[in-house]
Amino acid sequence: MKTAEKQRIQQQFQEKMDYDELLNCMRCGFCLPSCPTYMESGKDEAHSPRGRIALMKAVVDGDIEPDEDVKRSLDMCLGCRACEPVCPSGVNYGHLLEQARDIIYQNQQQSIPVKVVRKAAFQGLFPHQQRMIGLTGLIGFYQRSGLRTVARKSGAMKLLPESMQLMEKVLPDVPTSKSMKQRQRHFQPTVPLKKRVAFFAGCLMDTVFLPTNDATTKLLQYAGCEIVVPEAQACCGALHGHSGEKQQAKKMAKRNIEAFEEAEIDYIITNAGGCGAFLVDYGHLLKDEPEWKARAEAFSSKIKDISSVLVELGFEKLPLSLQDEIITYQDSCHLKNVQKTFMEPRKLLSSIDGAQYVEMKDAGRCCGSAGIYNLVETEMSMQILDYKMEQTKATKAKTIVTANPGCLLQMKLGIEKEGLSDQIRAVHIVDLLLEAYENANSTYSNQSNSSSI
Amino acid sequence: MLAKNELEVLAAIVGKENVETSQASKLVYSFDATPQFQAMPDAIVSPRTPAEVSQVVKWCNEQEIPIVPRGSGTNLSAGTTPLQGGVVLLMKHLDKILEIDEENLTVTTQPGVNTLELMEAVEAKGLFYPPDPSSMKISQIGGNINENSGGLRGLKYGVTRDYVMGLEIVLPNGETIRTGGKLAKDVAGYDLTRLFVGSEGTLGIITEATLKLIPMPETKKTVLALYEDMDAAARTVSKIIASKIIPATLEFLDQPTIKVVEDFSNIGLPTHAKAVLLIEQDGDAAVVEKDIAKIVSICEDNQAIEVSMAASEIEAEALRSARRSALSALARLKPTTILEDATVPRSEIANMVEAINRIAEKHQVEICTFGHAGDGNLHPTCLTDARDKEEMERVEQAFEEIFTTAVALGGTITGEHGVGAMKAPYLHLKLGDAGVGAMQSIKQAFDPKNIMNPGKMFANENRKRVVVKQ
Ligand SMILES: Cc1cc2nc3c(=O)[nH]c(=O)nc-3n(C[C@H](O)[C@H](O)[C@H](O)COP(=O)(O)OP(=O)(O)OC[C@H]3O[C@@H](n4cnc5c(N)ncnc54)[C@H](O)[C@@H]3O)c2cc1C
Ligand code: SF4
Ligand code: SF4
Numbered sequence: 001m002k003t004a005e006k007q008r009i010q011q012q013f014q015e016k017m018d019y020d021e022l023l024n025c026m027r028c029g030f031c032l033p034s035c036p037t038y039m040e041s042g043k044d045e046a047h048s049p050r051g052r053i054a055l056m057k058a059v060v061d062g063d064i065e066p067d068e069d070v071k072r073s074l075d076m077c078l079g080c081r082a083c084e085p086v087c088p089s090g091v092n093y094g095h096l097l098e099q100a101r102d103i104i105y106q107n108q109q110q111s112i113p114v115k116v117v118r119k120a121a122f123q124g125l126f127p128h129q130q131r132m133i134g135l136t137g138l139i140g141f142y143q144r145s146g147l148r149t150v151a152r153k154s155g156a157m158k159l160l161p162e163s164m165q166l167m168e169k170v171l172p173d174v175p176t177s178k179s180m181k182q183r184q185r186h187f188q189p190t191v192p193l194k195k196r197v198a199f200f201a202g203c204l205m206d207t208v209f210l211p212t213n214d215a216t217t218k219l220l221q222y223a224g225c226e227i228v229v230p231e232a233q234a235c236c237g238a239l240h241g242h243s244g245e246k247q248q249a250k251k252m253a254k255r256n257i258e259a260f261e262e263a264e265i266d267y268i269i270t271n272a273g274g275c276g277a278f279l280v281d282y283g284h285l286l287k288d289e290p291e292w293k294a295r296a297e298a299f300s301s302k303i304k305d306i307s308s309v310l311v312e313l314g315f316e317k318l319p320l321s322l323q324d325e326i327i328t329y330q331d332s333c334h335l336k337n338v339q340k341t342f343m344e345p346r347k348l349l350s351s352i353d354g355a356q357y358v359e360m361k362d363a364g365r366c367c368g369s370a371g372i373y374n375l376v377e378t379e380m381s382m383q384i385l386d387y388k389m390e391q392t393k394a395t396k397a398k399t400i401v402t403a404n405p406g407c408l409l410q411m412k413l414g415i416e417k418e419g420l421s422d423q424i425r426a427v428h429i430v431d432l433l434l435e436a437y438e439n440a441n442s443t444y445s446n447q448s449n450s451s452s453i
Numbered sequence: 454m455l456a457k458n459e460l461e462v463l464a465a466i467v468g469k470e471n472v473e474t475s476q477a478s479k480l481v482y483s484f485d486a487t488p489q490f491q492a493m494p495d496a497i498v499s500p501r502t503p504a505e506v507s508q509v510v511k512w513c514n515e516q517e518i519p520i521v522p523r524g525s526g527t528n529l530s531a532g533t534t535p536l537q538g539g540v541v542l543l544m545k546h547l548d549k550i551l552e553i554d555e556e557n558l559t560v561t562t563q564p565g566v567n568t569l570e571l572m573e574a575v576e577a578k579g580l581f582y583p584p585d586p587s588s589m590k591i592s593q594i595g596g597n598i599n600e601n602s603g604g605l606r607g608l609k610y611g612v613t614r615d616y617v618m619g620l621e622i623v624l625p626n627g628e629t630i631r632t633g634g635k636l637a638k639d640v641a642g643y644d645l646t647r648l649f650v651g652s653e654g655t656l657g658i659i660t661e662a663t664l665k666l667i668p669m670p671e672t673k674k675t676v677l678a679l680y681e682d683m684d685a686a687a688r689t690v691s692k693i694i695a696s697k698i699i700p701a702t703l704e705f706l707d708q709p710t711i712k713v714v715e716d717f718s719n720i721g722l723p724t725h726a727k728a729v730l731l732i733e734q735d736g737d738a739a740v741v742e743k744d745i746a747k748i749v750s751i752c753e754d755n756q757a758i759e760v761s762m763a764a765s766e767i768e769a770e771a772l773r774s775a776r777r778s779a780l781s782a783l784a785r786l787k788p789t790t791i792l793e794d795a796t797v798p799r800s801e802i803a804n805m806v807e808a809i810n811r812i813a814e815k816h817q818v819e820i821c822t823f824g825h826a827g828d829g830n831l832h833p834t835c836l837t838d839a840r841d842k843e844e845m846e847r848v849e850q851a852f853e854e855i856f857t858t859a860v861a862l863g864g865t866i867t868g869e870h871g872v873g874a875m876k877a878p879y880l881h882l883k884l885g886d887a888g889v890g891a892m893q894s895i896k897q898a899f900d901p902k903n904i905m906n907p908g909k910m911f912a913n914e915n916r917k918r919v920v921v922k923q
């Protein structure tokens with residue numbers, strides 16, 4: 001790093017970092033055992049929440065320069081925020097991390113290729129749903145046209161790093177462009193109306209994971225919700241916010257606030273823990289813009305995760321059944337640590353007949369997916385994943401349930417890595433619930449059919 | 454600064470990956486849980502074996518390079534701040550439990566083992582290791598031994614000292630000695646085991662410890678008593694002890710502390726009460742039943758407004774964990790939290806509480822109090838802002854007065870957090886000059902070059918300050 005760059009970063013740390021929040025950390029270390037990077041680095045304070053906060057403070061105080069090692073420490077952070085609920089002082093680590101990363105990225109001389117990729121992804125792609133559909137369409141073309149077979153057979157995949165190779169394997173078969181473009185915008189409940197909700201479809205969820213989104217709206221219909229899916233909505237902006245692209249994140253937040261403001265609804269439903277956590281934080285994101293703050297807070301107060309609304313509507317009391325098998329749950333960090341939703345998924349899963357829910361050790365610990373972390377910090381990510389796979393194997397589960405697309409892909413990657421893809425599957429919770437619901441109801445209707453004969 | 458060739462010597466002993474010198478690494482090991490103390494080391498070294506510890510220490514002694522042993526860095530007396538630079542010696546690789554001996558009821562462990570992990574390992578075999586500092590999820594056994602830490606169970610079961618039977622120690626000259634052992638009795642020479650417990654890393658490095666275990670108590674009951682005023686709670690403590698019952702736990706929290714703890718834990722603590730006592734008794738079912746009945750009636754006789762019993766172990770554990778978060782939770786109120794550790798004979802607890810309130814009022818500072826009331830060990834905690842120099846002066850005066858009062862009541866300046874750099878200037882209050890002198894001769898005998906954790910325990914000149922930076 002050049003001296004001028006360091007000075008700029010240091011100066012902005014002094015101007016922009018929330019110093020009271022930095023002082024709020026009393027350095028007790030209560031957060032250390034919950035931090036995956038601290039544990040996996042062999043207890044290195046530089047990779048702990050306490051250490052990272054101290055580094056940020058030291059940069060503000062002028063005790064040290066923001067050099068490569070400081071940046072390294074912040075880059076290694078998963079942003080999983082497991083350090084927050086365990087902190088008795090209530091330090092809002094997530095906000096500090098975001099501020100620090102924003103400053104560093106905005107001031108850093110990036111290498112040209114990195115710049116191009118970041119610009120393409122953060123400004124050219126994610127904000128534009130049509131382009132997301134286009135890209136997903138390309139992946140679909142790759143998967144369906146026979147190119148994939150050629151690529152895999154020709155050994156061309158071997159040229160990619162191992163994690164990328166695995167990622168290519170585990171990416172679900174994506175929907176056709178046609179089905180993505182014809183997304184239905186309004187749904188009626190199949191039972192008497194209980195709640196009116198809007199569905200936050202998400203950029204990745206509404207393209208690559210479209211079937212999961214379809215399952216989500218079906219579950220909501222079965223639970224008694226009328227659903228609207230506002231067309232003007234955008235990507236939540238989490239990837240931007242967590243990667244130091246705050247301005248872009250703010251733009252998207254405003255678009256979403258506007259898109260959902262009109263609808264007369266009780267809740268805005270999400271099915272991706274990572275998005276949900278960012279959406280509930282819009283108030284903070286826009287705290288310095290007086291004309292937006294209140295609107296942002298009104299928006300955020302309506303955000304609810306699918307499992308939480310299902311429990312509220314008593315979905316777990318409906319008939320749900322699966323074949324005899326063990327299932328286990330991997331928390332989505334942001335769903336648990338930020339939205340504080342962790343009992344609800346367990347409650348839903350435990351109510352499925354035939355399935356036995358077994359809690360894995362450290363289910364709340366990050367799986368190492370963390371946005372694009374697994375692509376940029378592959379080594380640490382894989383080490384964290386190996387630990388996770390050990391815990392899942394110990395439960396003897398055949399199905400690993402997740403609540404966020406990133407976690408889902410990462411768990412699939414883990415299964416692939418262990419060579420267990422013929423024995424274990426990873427699913428999104430809504431897909432499993434729909435399977436259990438339909439399974440129970442088809443058995444039920446078969447029975448009632450036969451009895452009526 | 455260590456020169457390149459010096460770092461190479463260290464790397465040759467412990468491996469290159471176990472010597473860190475980046476400014477980020479130095480910064481994250483420049484402090485512990487003590488506010489207002491920070492100083493950069495020259496290198497962070499993590500030996501993999503006791504033999505490597507010995508080589509590192511021997512070499513540092515020859516070169517006169519200071520060594521600061523460090524466990525998890527949770528101490529509250531600036532015990533691990535590298536005030537004179539040098540090497541921070543991490544115990545993170547010495548993290549194995551070596552043996553749980555079910556016949557002799559002992560556990561032999563390396564110092565870097567986490568306290569809670571050790572407890573759980575012995576509990577899995579039906580055995581019990583009582584010393585449970587509130588930091589036990591994070592702290593290491595080596596740190597506990599060097600601070601002689603206490604915990605919620607201290608009243609009945611004592612502190613770390615009462616469980617250390619034998620040690621393996623690397624002396625400042627690099628030689629390794631073993632003291633004590635799995636023996637119920639041993640009078641061969643001076644009791645070096647006891648000397649090293651609470652020595653705060655100033656005499657040598659502990660590389661192995663044999664700890665005493667006891668059988669797991671059969672049952673346990675937990676009671677929460679609420680009070681309208683602090684004095685009534687304090688009186689109850691003295692009455693319980695005077696009636697010849699020794700509860701396992703007898704903890705005190707005042708209203709501001711209850712409020713912040715509830716903010717964090719959300720378990721429905723009675724935030725309307727001016728003070729609460731958390732009381733536990735364990736042991737044989739019949740005895741526990743009898744003791745608890747008696748304790749409840751003493752609480753009621755002393756103006757408790759409500760006395761309730763935890764319905765399940767889950768509820769009891771929630772109460773304990775809430776109590777353990779007290780100090781860190783108080784930190785949410787003000788930028789700087791300075792906690793003290795004054796301890797008085799149990800009978801004086803009501804007088805001490807009263808004195809703390811009076812002193813806080815006199816100096817116009819905000820002090821919250823919680824602590825191991827049954828041990829006479831309170832933690833008056835001052836909520837302040839280090840940026841406000843004028844207020845910090847008053848905090849300083851208030852603490853000085855608290856220390857003097859504690860000593861006048863027959864107490865001490867620190868019950869369990871140690872002297873470190875923070876309370877070094879006040880050691881003479883408790884020991885007198887001759888007492889400090891005697892301790893300095895011991896230090897001199899073991900560590901003539903003063904390389905082991907220099908600047909701790911003994912102040913360079915007598916009157917430095919606790920909280921006001923020089
Ligand atoms: C929120 C909070 C609550 C706390 N509650 C309690 C409590 O209830 N009771 C209590 O007594 N204390 C308490 N403490 C203080 C502290 O946690 C204890 O003193 C603990 O024992 C320190 O352990 P550590 O591993 O962090 O040691 P460190 O802080 O790393 O070190 C403590 C001292 O031991 C020395 N040392 C460490 N390892 C070795 C070794 N192997 N050989 C030689 N010297 C060594 C160090 O040089 C230092 O002087 C609390 C602290 C916090 C932050
Ligand atoms: S972030 Fe919270 S838990 Fe961690 S050291 Fe700071 S105050 Fe303690
Ligand atoms: S966000 Fe996660 S990885 Fe980062 S410091 Fe907190 S616990 Fe550690």
